[in-house]
Amino acid sequence: MRIKMISVLTVALMAAGSLHATAQTKGDWVLGNYQGAGYWFPGVVEKLGGGKVTVRYDDGERETLDISDVRAYDWMIGMKVECNYKGKGDWYPGKIASLAGEKIGIAYDDGDKETTKTGRCRSN
Template identity: 70%
Template sequence: MTRHLSVLLAAGAMLATAGMASAQTTGDWVLGNYKGSGYWFAGVIEKVQGDTITVRYDDNERETTNLSKVRPYDWMIGTKVECNFKGAGEWYKGTITSLAGEKVTIAYDDGDKETTKTGRCRTK
């Protein structure tokens, strides 16, 4: 029984790790916790060196950080985001209604809609 339990625990650990797999390749889209802000911003890995990566965010900011500070890009239609409406500096909650590369359409919670770039959006 102990051996079966060990095998089950090992299999569970492998599945958990696979579900949390991080992007590791130059060119991969990721969501990065820019400067530890607690928000996830879209970007592309520019350089990988061990556990250190450089991300070029979609707003053209760059950050060199630990691989643990990024996660795979998972935005899709229906994802809840906050976006900088018309670049005015205020963040508003909304939902992605269409997505094509860096072009994204947001239906804001207050009824407004906007097509913008992923570089103006973030998630919690």
């Protein structure tokens, strides 16, 4: 019962926009709005202060962002994402089929499946 209540509260806070980057600390896995392009990429907080957060993305890139451009990592099985299929450079839509750390299974909308790394995926 307690877990269900916490889950309901978490969903309500997320819907209200209350779970934002202000709760992040060094070492947390987050999603960053890479170069302000509107796509959210997974990474780890390396440094924060003065309203800025430095994120080391799962693909190795680093970026210092305004705290408003970082949010809690919220990827879960069934969620829609886009991934760089086999590292070929193009982004394809699909759903997360499995998650294990930085290893992610994708069921693409066209029927293909792939196990890849989170650093090759993004969300809107």
